[in-house]
Amino acid sequence: MTVPDTEFRSVEDVQKKLEGVDYIPSREIATVVYLAAATQKPILVEGPAGAGKTELARAIARSLNLRKIRLQCYEGLDEAKSLYEWEYAKQLLYTQMIKEKINQVIATADTISEAVEKIAQQENAFFSERFLLARPLLQAITSDEQVVLLIDEIDKSDPEFEAFLLELLSDFQVSIPELGIWKAKHIPIVILTSNNYRDISDALKRRCIHLYIDYPKKDLEKRIVKLKIPGIEDRLADQLVNAISNIRALDLKKRPCISETIDWAKALMVLQINDLSPQALSDTLNVICKYQADTALVRESIDKVLK
Amino acid sequence: MLNLILNFVRACRTSDLRVSTAEVIDCVRHLELIDVLDEDQFRSALRANFAKSRREQSDFDRIYGLFFHDMRPDVELDANCDPQDTSKEEMHQAIEQMRREAGDDEIAQAIMDFLAGDPIPYLRQIHRLETQTEESSQALKSNLSQLSSRLEVMLRINKTRNRLVQFQQDDQAGGSGKGRSRNRGMAGLLMERLETANRMLTQETRPNNDGLKQVNTYDKKTLGIGERPFANLTEIEIVKMRTIIDQLVRKMKDIMSRRYATRNKGTMDVKKTLRAAQRYQGVPIEIVFRQRPLRKTRVVTLCDVSGSVWSAARFMLNMIYSMQDCFSDVKSFAFVAGPTNITDIFEKHDVNQAIEKVITDADINFNAHTDYGEMLTQFHRNHLNLLSKKTTLIIVGDARTNYQNPCEHLLDAMRAKCRRVIWLNPEPEQFWGSGDSEMNTYKAYCHEVRPCRNLNQLVNFIEDLVF
Numbered sequence: 001m002t003v004p005d006t007e008f009r010s011v012e013d014v015q016k017k018l019e020g021v022d023y024i025p026s027r028e029i030a031t032v033v034y035l036a037a038a039t040q041k042p043i044l045v046e047g048p049a050g051a052g053k054t055e056l057a058r059a060i061a062r063s064l065n066l067r068k069i070r071l072q073c074y075e076g077l078d079e080a081k082s083l084y085e086w087e088y089a090k091q092l093l094y095t096q097m098i099k100e101k102i103n104q105v106i107a108t109a110d111t112i113s114e115a116v117e118k119i120a121q122q123e124n125a126f127f128s129e130r131f132l133l134a135r136p137l138l139q140a141i142t143s144d145e146q147v148v149l150l151i152d153e154i155d156k157s158d159p160e161f162e163a164f165l166l167e168l169l170s171d172f173q174v175s176i177p178e179l180g181i182w183k184a185k186h187i188p189i190v191i192l193t194s195n196n197y198r199d200i201s202d203a204l205k206r207r208c209i210h211l212y213i214d215y216p217k218k219d220l221e222k223r224i225v226k227l228k229i230p231g232i233e234d235r236l237a238d239q240l241v242n243a244i245s246n247i248r249a250l251d252l253k254k255r256p257c258i259s260e261t262i263d264w265a266k267a268l269m270v271l272q273i274n275d276l277s278p279q280a281l282s283d284t285l286n287v288i289c290k291y292q293a294d295t296a297l298v299r300e301s302i303d304k305v306l307k
Numbered sequence: 308m309l310n311l312i313l314n315f316v317r318a319c320r321t322s323d324l325r326v327s328t329a330e331v332i333d334c335v336r337h338l339e340l341i342d343v344l345d346e347d348q349f350r351s352a353l354r355a356n357f358a359k360s361r362r363e364q365s366d367f368d369r370i371y372g373l374f375f376h377d378m379r380p381d382v383e384l385d386a387n388c389d390p391q392d393t394s395k396e397e398m399h400q401a402i403e404q405m406r407r408e409a410g411d412d413e414i415a416q417a418i419m420d421f422l423a424g425d426p427i428p429y430l431r432q433i434h435r436l437e438t439q440t441e442e443s444s445q446a447l448k449s450n451l452s453q454l455s456s457r458l459e460v461m462l463r464i465n466k467t468r469n470r471l472v473q474f475q476q477d478d479q480a481g482g483s484g485k486g487r488s489r490n491r492g493m494a495g496l497l498m499e500r501l502e503t504a505n506r507m508l509t510q511e512t513r514p515n516n517d518g519l520k521q522v523n524t525y526d527k528k529t530l531g532i533g534e535r536p537f538a539n540l541t542e543i544e545i546v547k548m549r550t551i552i553d554q555l556v557r558k559m560k561d562i563m564s565r566r567y568a569t570r571n572k573g574t575m576d577v578k579k580t581l582r583a584a585q586r587y588q589g590v591p592i593e594i595v596f597r598q599r600p601l602r603k604t605r606v607v608t609l610c611d612v613s614g615s616v617w618s619a620a621r622f623m624l625n626m627i628y629s630m631q632d633c634f635s636d637v638k639s640f641a642f643v644a645g646p647t648n649i650t651d652i653f654e655k656h657d658v659n660q661a662i663e664k665v666i667t668d669a670d671i672n673f674n675a676h677t678d679y680g681e682m683l684t685q686f687h688r689n690h691l692n693l694l695s696k697k698t699t700l701i702i703v704g705d706a707r708t709n710y711q712n713p714c715e716h717l718l719d720a721m722r723a724k725c726r727r728v729i730w731l732n733p734e735p736e737q738f739w740g741s742g743d744s745e746m747n748t749y750k751a752y753c754h755e756v757r758p759c760r761n762l763n764q765l766v767n768f769i770e771d772l773v774f
Contacts, residue, residue, distance in 0.1 A: 011341060011348055031351035035337045046361050088575045092584075092591040159696040159726075196361065198726050198754065201696075205359035206327055209337075212361050 023059035032211045042190035047213035050257020053193040061148040071136040073157035127178040146186040155197040239276040256288040321430040377503040520755040533763040537619040556629040605636040611704030619733035642682045644675040680714035694724040706746040713745040718752040731759040
């Protein structure tokens with residue numbers, strides 16, 4: 001019996017393992033993933049929407065049999081939503097419920113300062129892990145086994161949040177004023193994705209290694225299609241990938257991504273179309289184009305697309 | 308190996324790629340883990356550590372190609388040479404001789420260094436050329452000084468080429484059979500390097516700006532007047548336009564406030580909750596939440612007010628100022644040649660009045676030629692402190708610079724300071740880059756570019772900006 005591997009051994013090993021979970025990485029992706037895992041550095045992944053940035057994190061988690069924790073960034077995301085929060089409501093409720101007990105504790109006290117002293121001794125009961133609501137980042141750090149931490153669309157967050165991430169990503173520790181500094185039990189594999197909405201600060205970039213994922217080259221995309229849809233004919237796959245890459249070259253509002261290529265291939269299979277004619281393309285265009293203007297543009301340049 | 312990497316890092320730094328010591332250490336650690344003889348892996352490792360964004364990757368690729376392919380580091384040469392081979396020595400001698408001839412001419416020395424296998428001084432020269440700004444002279448402006456310095460470098464390259472040919476001929480006259488062929492190999496290498504130097508001088512380098520958001524399509528909300536270019540509006544239509552803008556602004560503010568009403572529940576406010584609990588003998592029946600503050604977006608607008616552009620810019624300003632409640636801070640500048648702060652005028656007067664006032668009262672020299680380079684230089688010098696990571700910089704203009712130096716590296720510096728750079732161009736896209744339009748140059752340094760020549764496009768833009 002083979003024990004599931006929990007680490008990557010070499011660049012080739014990364015390639016093999018990722019392919020084992022249906023993710024075909026390019027040589028560059030495999031190298032960077034291997035280096036990041038081996039030296040415990042976060043990866044900053046950039047690339048157009050739908051090129052497989054988030055999917056990479058998912059694939060790494062699956063291939064190593066690790067839990068994936070995801071933090072979706074947005075404007076206004078703060079520590080309370082990303083790291084931890086005290087459960088005030090619960091604390092207040094507990095205080096109410098154990099009021100009797102508190103009275104007992106301070107019953108023997110003669111002066112007020114003595115009573116305060118006695119309550120202070122019990123403080124730990126209120127600021128303990130019981131009342132701590134762990135958000136994704138804290139979960140990733142305190143988890144008993146290694147996890148894959150995906151911080152998605154970091155460019156959407158505020159600069160303050162980025163600054164706050166620095167402590168976490170360089171030392172893998174967080175400080176909670178009431179409880180002290182918590183160090184990570186296992187250093188997670190961290191993946192940050194960015195859509196280039198704004199530039200990431202230099203300080204954060206310095207702590208990560210960088211990876212750019214573009215739309216796959218034609219032969220790679222064909223391999224992906226054939227992997228996901230084993231029954232597809234070679235000729236159709238060729239036509240399909242060719243057409244998609246031509247469509248991507250058009251000036252569209254939203255370029256079709258890999259998952260849309262696959263959806264399209266599935267649609268063609270269901271309709272039992274074995275040859276991509278202009279008519280077939282025109283009929284199934286809704287699968288790949290999500291805007292009216294885009295659909296119209298592709299229809300206009302249908303000759304160019306099927307060339 | 309370490310020396311090779313360090314030299315490469317120096318070359319990167321000379322071309323403005325920021326590489327920190329920590330990153331070099333990481334990279335060396337990484338190289339120990341991989342098979343360095345596999346070029347894919349080697350390049351990936353270097354790239355992942357030294358080029359930390361898509362924009363820097365093209366710069367990195369250029370230097371990588373130069374350093375590891377064009378220059379062919381001397382390591383390879385040593386391996387092929389047998390000990391008795393004197394050609395390497397001769398090559399050095401030739402270079403030394405040319406060096407002596409050149410004297411203390413900095414550029415020529417840099418070319419010699421380049422030939423000898425050290426590209427760094429030459430890269431520095433090229434970088435200096437690219438970021439050169441005009442000596443600010445009031446009377447006569449041109450971008451000739453940049454061109455002439457380029458020419459100077461080119462002349463020196465030509466001179467060196469002639470010398471090399473001469474060496475080759477001398478050599479052929481004197482040398483013996485075997486040595487000659489080897490020498491020819493050497494001279495060939497030098498020639499190749501010289502051609503690389505020449506190519507570097509003539510090619511334009513622009514960062515790869517894949518992340519650029521270029522918006523060409525838009526919803527056609529209001530037909531008729533919504534589709535008319537700003538420049539073609541009549542007086543009556545301008546008045547009509549203002550009413551439409553007022554309506555739109557009111558509608559958008561409604562949507563905004565509704566959004567905040569549902570969104571502004573933040574974390575629990577302990578103080579207030581406890582205070583409310585006093586009424587019920589300390590039982591927290593009511594839980595009070597903090598109000599979330601409005602988003603603090605700052606906007607800095609740079610508005611071209613020369614001639615045709617102004618017709619679009621006035622509506623643009625109108626819109627931004629009407630939406631001021633949505634931003635915590637708006638600063639505006641108008642320019643023809645140098646930027647003038649018009650924020651005050653807008654704060655003191657009603658929008659429409661203010662717009663008229665900008666044309667009549669503000670201290671703007673309307674007779675000057677539009678000069679974007681000058682505008683950027685002055686803004687960079689005097690107002691850079693206005694930009695922070697919360698600022699959105701909006702530039703409105705046609706990017707027609709009257710063939711002056713565009714100073715695009717200053718825009719790059721400004722981009723590094725702020726959150727987003729958005730360029731609105733009142734010209735339709737097919738005219739960008741024609742004639743004296745430097746739009747394609749500036750485009751590489753923006754986060755977003757849009758043609759903005761009618762109401763619908765403007766409304767689309769404002770919606771994107773606010774929501």
